[in-house]
Amino acid sequence: MRDEDAEKLHRLRERDPELDRLTGHVRKFAVMMTGRHGTRLEGWIIDAEQDTLAPLASFARNLRRDFDAVRNGLSLPHGSGAVEGNINRLKILKRQMSGRAGLDLLRIRVLLAR
Numbered sequence: 508m509r510d511e512d513a514e515k516l517h518r519l520r521e522r523d524p525e526l527d528r529l530t531g532h533v534r535k536f537a538v539m540m541t542g543r544h545g546t547r548l549e550g551w552i553i554d555a556e557q558d559t560l561a562p563l564a565s566f567a568r569n570l571r572r573d574f575d576a577v578r579n580g581l582s583l584p585h586g587s588g589a590v591e592g593n594i595n596r597l598k599i600l601k602r603q604m605s606g607r608a609g610l611d612l613l614r615i616r617v618l619l620a621r
Contacts, residue, residue: 528558528560532558532560535547540581543583545578545583551567555567600617
């Protein structure tokens with residue numbers, strides 16, 4: 508972030524207490540993600556649920572639904588990036604061909620797209 512942008516954010520946070528609280532929650536979540544601190548997830552969810560920011564509390568409740576997977580995703584060094592790239596590529600091909608051809612042509616396009 509450039510110094511100018513950081514100063515603008517600082518001024519906005521001073522004027523809007525909700526934005527200030529939201530920024531704090533987002534930064535704590537980012538630290539969990541980048542530092543692989545999945546053990547902090549429960550505390551973060553509790554803090555977010557207790558805040559008056561409804562969209563943040565809703566996000567926290569949704570994380571709780573699949574708590575183990577989210578905690579593992581924030582803790583373990585393994586990721587699904589390579590798989591997600593292939594899935595995205597397949598979905599793009601499928602959308603391009605939607606309603607135009609059958610499964611046989613889609614299969615050929617997938618095999619040739621590699």
